[in-house]
Amino acid sequence: MNTASSRRTHTTSQRKNLPMCQHQPACPTADSADREAARLVAHHPEQGWSLLCNGVLLFEDTGELLPDGQIIAPHRPLSTTQVMTAA
Numbered sequence: 001m002n003t004a005s006s007r008r009t010h011t012t013s014q015r016k017n018l019p020m021c022q023h024q025p026a027c028p029t030a031d032s033a034d035r036e037a038a039r040l041v042a043h044h045p046e047q048g049w050s051l052l053c054n055g056v057l058l059f060e061d062t063g064e065l066l067p068d069g070q071i072i073a074p075h076r077p078l079s080t081t082q083v084m085t086a087a
């Protein structure tokens, strides 16, 4: 009698409206302060934005758009020289 089968019961019944994160360790959620540490799932440097695994849109100027529509203002000063059309 050596069948020690430890069966883990997964309770996946409670599901939030967030996409399932397949990463290990799991990415921080969009409402955590560490949200920018989530993995990139889409990167469009030519358009200036990236999509994180937790649904956060991260913009080139460090602004963010959360999945619930909340907008995070850019928190890094722009170092790129903006072209000013002063006439």
Ligand SMILES: [Zn+2]
Binding pocket: 021, 022, 023, 026, 027, 038, 039, 053, 054
């Ligand atoms: Zn993830």
